[in-house]
Amino acid sequence: MSNVVQLIVPSQRQEPAERHAALMQSFAKHRRFGDDVFWLKENAELLNILECTQANVGDAALSIYSGYYENVEKRLQFFPQYYRFLLSICLDLEDLGMAGNKGEVLSKWVAEQGFAQAELSDLQRMEARRLMARRGIDPLPEDGGLEERMRRFMSRSATFAMPNKKAAYELTHAVFYLSEYGRIDPVLCAETAKSLEFIGLLAFLEQNADLLAEVVVALKFGDLPVPELWENWLLRHTAMFEIESGDHVAQQDDYHEYLVCNWMLAATDRKPFNRAFDAERMGFFKPVGAGGPLRELSECMYRMDEDRSGNWDKMREPVLETLSPDAQLIMTCAENSCDSFDEFFQGFARASSLVGAS
Numbered sequence: 001m002s003n004v005v006q007l008i009v010p011s012q013r014q015e016p017a018e019r020h021a022a023l024m025q026s027f028a029k030h031r032r033f034g035d036d037v038f039w040l041k042e043n044a045e046l047l048n049i050l051e052c053t054q055a056n057v058g059d060a061a062l063s064i065y066s067g068y069y070e071n072v073e074k075r076l077q078f079f080p081q082y083y084r085f086l087l088s089i090c091l092d093l094e095d096l097g098m099a100g101n102k103g104e105v106l107s108k109w110v111a112e113q114g115f116a117q118a119e120l121s122d123l124q125r126m127e128a129r130r131l132m133a134r135r136g137i138d139p140l141p142e143d144g145g146l147e148e149r150m151r152r153f154m155s156r157s158a159t160f161a162m163p164n165k166k167a168a169y170e171l172t173h174a175v176f177y178l179s180e181y182g183r184i185d186p187v188l189c190a191e192t193a194k195s196l197e198f199i200g201l202l203a204f205l206e207q208n209a210d211l212l213a214e215v216v217v218a219l220k221f222g223d224l225p226v227p228e229l230w231e232n233w234l235l236r237h238t239a240m241f242e243i244e245s246g247d248h249v250a251q252q253d254d255y256h257e258y259l260v261c262n263w264m265l266a267a268t269d270r271k272p273f274n275r276a277f278d279a280e281r282m283g284f285f286k287p288v289g290a291g292g293p294l295r296e297l298s299e300c301m302y303r304m305d306e307d308r309s310g311n312w313d314k315m316r317e318p319v320l321e322t323l324s325p326d327a328q329l330i331m332t333c334a335e336n337s338c339d340s341f342d343e344f345f346q347g348f349a350r351a352s353s354l355v356g357a358s
Helices: 014-032 038-052 059-070 070-080 078-097 102-113 122-133 146-155 155-159 165-178 192-205 209-221 227-239 255-265 292-302 312-320 325-337 341-349
Strands: 242-245 282-286
Touching: 014 038, 014 059, 014 282, 038 078, 038 255, 038 341, 059 070, 059 078, 070 078, 070 102, 078 102, 078 122, 102 122, 122 146, 122 165, 146 165, 146 192, 155 165, 155 192, 165 192, 165 209, 165 341, 192 209, 192 227, 192 292, 192 325, 192 341, 209 227, 209 255, 227 255, 227 325, 255 282, 292 312, 292 325, 292 341, 312 325, 312 341
Parallel strands: none
Antiparallel strands: 242 282
């Protein structure tokens, strides 16, 4: 699995600016409509990746969002619950080249309204702070411990040795915010690096390209090594995406996975979105394939009860013999992909008994 050839070939039909314009046209005009929160989510994610990868976006492409930009104050006033999406889109459009200074005005207003103070989680507070810091504004000047609390969460690697997608995605996003999306060194400690490796292993065992791509981006932003096997698997997976165009295309697709896989290409010094796109409704569909052995592995370990051990050398044979051939191959690749597998398995096994339990 480690000797996979990159299958993406350069488009002979479109220049990068044309490809980006077609993507922006599809997301802004043809997939979702009006003030749908899913429109906000999709376009915020696309523009965020284009901005942080310094994509070549011309005036014609930015004009696609002129209606949004002209009315963003009205949207923000009526939909304050979506302020992070609304502000993110506005800031990214300006940083991609849209003429105007609404981002600073809106950031000041949002800070004055105290929206960030109403957030329930440190991750959301950190995102709000990062957004407004782009225009020199701190919406939470009284919260000097936010970064310290987040780093404490990130460095508890035991949290990330067992399946918990919410915690996993919060970890990758915390790295994105601390690194200013790759612009500064987030100064990750050894335990946080281990946390990223653990969720990378879980993502690989599940064959979850969406999460694994985010892990690879976070590792690159932290100037940490990326397992070659993970990277090569993602390259092959990304190249096999199918893109359909036309009004018949289903709304439910794998667009987010496609976006973050291409973000991973940019983070690993490859060309993202390197194929021709249609400036119409498009759907992005991941390759059909067997899922990973994560569920099989979890069920196997749970059934072992008192025979369960966190020692991979001891458990390897009895575990592998319960798995299907495809699952055995993925397990073997996972254990050889990074040095922390044994320590990961120790936490994943959850073999320590409850003190005083009858």
